[in-house]
Structures are given as structure tokens and as C-alpha cells.
Amino acid sequence: MQRLSDLDLAIVAGYVLGMTLLGVWFARAQKDLRTYFVGGRNVGWFLVLVSIVATETSAVTFLSVPGLAYNPNGGNLGFLQLALGYVAGRCLVAWLLLPQYMRGDLFSAYQVLRERFDPTVQRVASGLFLATRTVADGLRIFLTALLLQFVLGGVESAILVVGLVTIVYTYLGGMKAVIWTDLIQFVIKIAGAVLAGVYVLLLLPGGWQQFVTAGAAEGKFRLFDTAFDPANAFNLWAGVVGGAVFSMASHGADQLMVQRYLCARSLGQARLALVMSGFTVLVQFLLFLAVGVGMFLLFQAGLFPEAAGKRNDEVFGLFIVTRLPTGVVGVLVAAVLAAAMSTLSSSLNSSANALVTDFYRPLRPHHPERWYVLLSRVATAGWGVAQMGVAYAAYRFGGEKSVVEQVLAVAGFTTGLLLGLFLLGSMRRPVRSWAALAGMVCGFLAVTAVWLPSVFGPPLLAWPWYAPVGAGTTVAVALLADRVRMK
Numbered sequence: 001m002q003r004l005s006d007l008d009l010a011i012v013a014g015y016v017l018g019m020t021l022l023g024v025w026f027a028r029a030q031k032d033l034r035t036y037f038v039g040g041r042n043v044g045w046f047l048v049l050v051s052i053v054a055t056e057t058s059a060v061t062f063l064s065v066p067g068l069a070y071n072p073n074g075g076n077l078g079f080l081q082l083a084l085g086y087v088a089g090r091c092l093v094a095w096l097l098l099p100q101y102m103r104g105d106l107f108s109a110y111q112v113l114r115e116r117f118d119p120t121v122q123r124v125a126s127g128l129f130l131a132t133r134t135v136a137d138g139l140r141i142f143l144t145a146l147l148l149q150f151v152l153g154g155v156e157s158a159i160l161v162v163g164l165v166t167i168v169y170t171y172l173g174g175m176k177a178v179i180w181t182d183l184i185q186f187v188i189k190i191a192g193a194v195l196a197g198v199y200v201l202l203l204l205p206g207g208w209q210q211f212v213t214a215g216a217a218e219g220k221f222r223l224f225d226t227a228f229d230p231a232n233a234f235n236l237w238a239g240v241v242g243g244a245v246f247s248m249a250s251h252g253a254d255q256l257m258v259q260r261y262l263c264a265r266s267l268g269q270a271r272l273a274l275v276m277s278g279f280t281v282l283v284q285f286l287l288f289l290a291v292g293v294g295m296f297l298l299f300q301a302g303l304f305p306e307a308a309g310k311r312n313d314e315v316f317g318l319f320i321v322t323r324l325p326t327g328v329v330g331v332l333v334a335a336v337l338a339a340a341m342s343t344l345s346s347s348l349n350s351s352a353n354a355l356v357t358d359f360y361r362p363l364r365p366h367h368p369e370r371w372y373v374l375l376s377r378v379a380t381a382g383w384g385v386a387q388m389g390v391a392y393a394a395y396r397f398g399g400e401k402s403v404v405e406q407v408l409a410v411a412g413f414t415t416g417l418l419l420g421l422f423l424l425g426s427m428r429r430p431v432r433s434w435a436a437l438a439g440m441v442c443g444f445l446a447v448t449a450v451w452l453p454s455v456f457g458p459p460l461l462a463w464p465w466y467a468p469v470g471a472g473t474t475v476a477v478a479l480l481a482d483r484v485r486m487k
Contacts, residue, residue: 011330069292085243138390192335242464420474439478
């Protein structure tokens with residue numbers, strides 16, 4: 001079992017200690033839900049932007065996306081087609097949905113649904129968010145553990161370390177701690193990816209020239225696939241259309257992201273942060289994919305034999321612990337921890353927010369603020385334990401499919417339904433609540449119908465299309481049901 005050097009361990013331990021102390025520092029200011037969940041609504045646009053990007057750049061992105069380009073069986077830059085759709089989807093959210101969230105004094109995205117429909121719709125949407133976050137982020141913990149198993153003695157212990165450290169500083173510091181640690185973690189992640197890229201080029205005998213010429217010869221720089229294949233997740237159609245709707249759902253109907261906008265000082269600042277985050281993520285994806293191309297070239301040249309027979313998700317982690325020098329390994333392990341913890345801390349805070357503000361507080365509105373803050377902290381710890389449980393289950397029963405595709409499939413499965421509800425709510429004359437719920441049920445059945453074939457064999461429809469199917473069915477059925485009942 002590969003072990004870290006004393007220097008690498010010191011770097012990782014210093015990072016973990018720093019994150020914990022930051023949570024302790026911000027714990028002093030957590031007197032009410034406004035500070036604990038939305039940072040007092042006084043966060044500048046740049047910090048909001050960094051928090052958006054850091055939150056969606058989980059360990060899945062850091063470890064699994066390079067594996068997509070590394071893949072010896074046709075890996076290339078095709079994943080960037082999705083990033084183009086992500087930019088378009090964020091622009092639509094910024095002008096269609098964001099103004100709804102910035103009105104009033106909201107803590108949860110789903111409070112908008114309560115205003116437009118009724119408490120039942122709000123709670124169904126919030127409950128679906130909680131289920132999705134628990135499963136998707138449990139898978140993210142699992143992927144992080146695939147790297148840390150090399151330095152912590154096994155996957156189970158790695159799951160425990162990542163989960164507990166994240167729970168501690170999120171429990172203590174609330175949203176302010178999440179946002180400021182997001183900034184630190186974002187810098188560490190990008191520095192780590194750049195360092196990995198530099199060492200890939202140093203290890204290649206021909207350096208940059210070999211990277212460009214050999215990568216082109218192997219088709220690794222192929223970007224666009226214009227052939228329409230509904231079962232292929234990485235073509236231009238799935239990227240621009242499916243990716244745009246998926247991004248609208250993930251960034252417009254998911255409390256994890258909406259909570260960041262609610263921290264901004266104004267609608268204009270929130271809008272700027274959201275749109276610019278799309279371009280930032282595109283550049284970031286390009287960096288991670290380039291590292292994957294470099295690892296493939298090293299493997300092809302016989303300079304990375306350890307990758308033989310390994311799943312694509314594991315290759316970058318293996319490269320870090322076997323090919324990088326002392327000190328740099330510590331920085332990269334800290335970068336993976338940063339990638340995991342920035343997403344997980346946001347998830348825990350948002351899940352606690354949804355549970356308290358969408359379920360508990362409306363039923364028990366007369367408790368003092370300190371009681372709600374305490375309850376939110378307990379909920380934070382509870383959701384952390386639940387996500388660790390999902391990670392353990394994925395380790396024991398998971399298959400060989402790319403973790404990044406599993407996570408995105410889970411998100412696409414449910415966020416499209418939520419997007420459908422928000423689109424219905426944003427109409428000049430929203431449909432009645434029962435019609436919205438009927439549309440949501442039909443949307444769930446439609447997505448299930450196109451997902452089931454992938455369980456037993458080749459997929460009928462790739463995961464980027466799940467969100468359009470879910471949102472489209474939810475809206476269409478709700479409008480039809482509302483009109484028929486009126487007649």
C-alpha cells in the first residue's frame with residue numbers, strides 16, 4: 001500500500017487543520033438562520049462565482065474527468081460539448097429564474113414554489129432535492145476514497161476521514177465558512193491540476209511537442225461529434241441541447257446552487273457570478289481533460305505501466321501517488337480533498353437548509369433563532385452520515401461505470417422534474433397545485449422509462465437527455481391536466 005512521506009502528510013494535515021479552524025472562526029457569528037444559511041446576504045460577486053465553481057467541481061470532476069480523456073478506448077475532448085451547453089443554460093437561468101429568487105427574504109429555492117403553488121408542492125420538491133443530493137454526493141465521497149485508499153489504508157477509512165472533517169467545519173461555520181473555504185479550495189484545486197499538467201509534460205520525453213503531435217495522431221483532441229445518436233452522451237446535440245437544459249435544472253432548480261445566489265448583494269451581482277461561472281468551468285474542464293490526454297500518452301510510451309487494467313476513474317489518483325515527487329503529492333492529495341470537501345460542505349449546508357426551512361420551521365414557527373441554528377447543525381451532521389453510508393454502499397456494490405456519469409445521471413434524473421415545476425411557477429398564470437404534481441409524477445415515469453434499458457443493457461437515451469425529458473413531460477402534462485379540469 002502506497003504511503004505518503006512525512007512532508008506530504010504534513011501538507012495534507014495542515015490543510016485539514018486549516019479548514020477546521022476556519023469553521024471555528026466563523027462559528028462565532030452564527031446567531032440566526034440568515035447568517036448560517038445565506039451569509040447575511042452580503043457576499044461579493046467574485047466570491048459567489050468561486051463558490052459556484054468550487055461547489056460543482058467535486059472530486060468527480062478532479063479525478064473522473066481526466067479519465068474521460070485518458071480512456072484508451074476512444075477518449076477525447078468531447079466532454080467539452082456539454083460545457084458549451086452549460087454556458088447557454090446558465091444564461092437562461094440568469095434572466096428567467098434568478099429574479100424570482102432575489103425577491104423578498106428567501107432562504108430556500110423551494111419557498112418560491114410555496115408562494116406559487118402550496119406547501120405540498122414545496123415539500124415534494126425539497127424532498128426530491130434531499131434524496132438526489134444524498135445519493136449523488138455519496139458517490140462523490142466514494143470517488144475521493146478511491147484516491148485516498150492509497151494513503152489511508154483502505155476505502156472505508158478514507159470515506160470516514162473525508163466525511164467527518166467536512167461535517168466538522170460545515171457544522172461549526174455555516175455558509176460563511178463554506179464560501180471562504182470554497183475560495184481556498186478552488187485555488188488549491190486549480191494549482192494542483194496545473195502542477196499535474198506540468199509534471200505530465202516533464203515526464204514525456206518530447207515534452208509539449210510530443211503532447212501535441214502524439215495526442216493529435218491518436219485523435220485525443222477531437223472535440224465535436226455532430227452525428228445524432230440519442231444513446232451517446234458526448235455529441236454536439238446532447239451537449240448543447242441536453243447540456244443546456246441540464247444546466248438550467250442543476251443551476252436553476254437545485255438548492256445547492258440557488259443558495260449561493262441568495263448570498264449575493266444584488267440581482268446584478270448574482271447574475272454576473274452565474275454567467276461567468278459557465279466560462280470558468282469550461283476552461284477548467286479543458287485543463288482536466290488535457291491532463292488525461294497526457295496520462296494516456298505516458299501510458300502509451302510505457303512510462304506509466306501502473307495504469308494497465310485500472311478503471312479510468314482511478315488512473316489520475318494512481319498517477320498522483322506513483323509518479324509525482326514528494327511535496328507535490330501532498331499538494332495534489334490536498335487538492336482532491338479540497339475538490340471533495342467544497343462540494344460536500346455546500347451539500348450538507350444546503351440539505352440542512354432545505355430540511356429546516358421547508359419542513360420544520362413552517363410547522364414550528366415560534367422557536368427562537370438559536371434553536372433553528374442548533375437544529376440546522378444537527379441536520380448537517382445527519383446528512384453527512386447519510387452520504388457516507390451511500391459512499392460505503394457504492395464501494396461494496398458499485399459497478400464499473402464512470403462515476404462522473406453515474407453522478408450526472410442521478411442529477412439529470414431528478415433535476416429536470418424540479419426545473420419543470422419552476423418553469424410552471426414562473427408562468428403568468430401558474431397551473432393549480434394538483435396539476436403540477438401530476439405533471440411531476442408523469443415526468444418521473446417518463447425518465448424512468450428511458451433510464452431502465454441502461455440497467456439491463458445498452459441505454460435507450462443518454463443521461464444528458466434525462467433533464468429535457470423530465471422537464472418537458474412535467475410541463476406538458478401539468479398544462480394539459482389543468483386545462484382539461486377547467487373544461
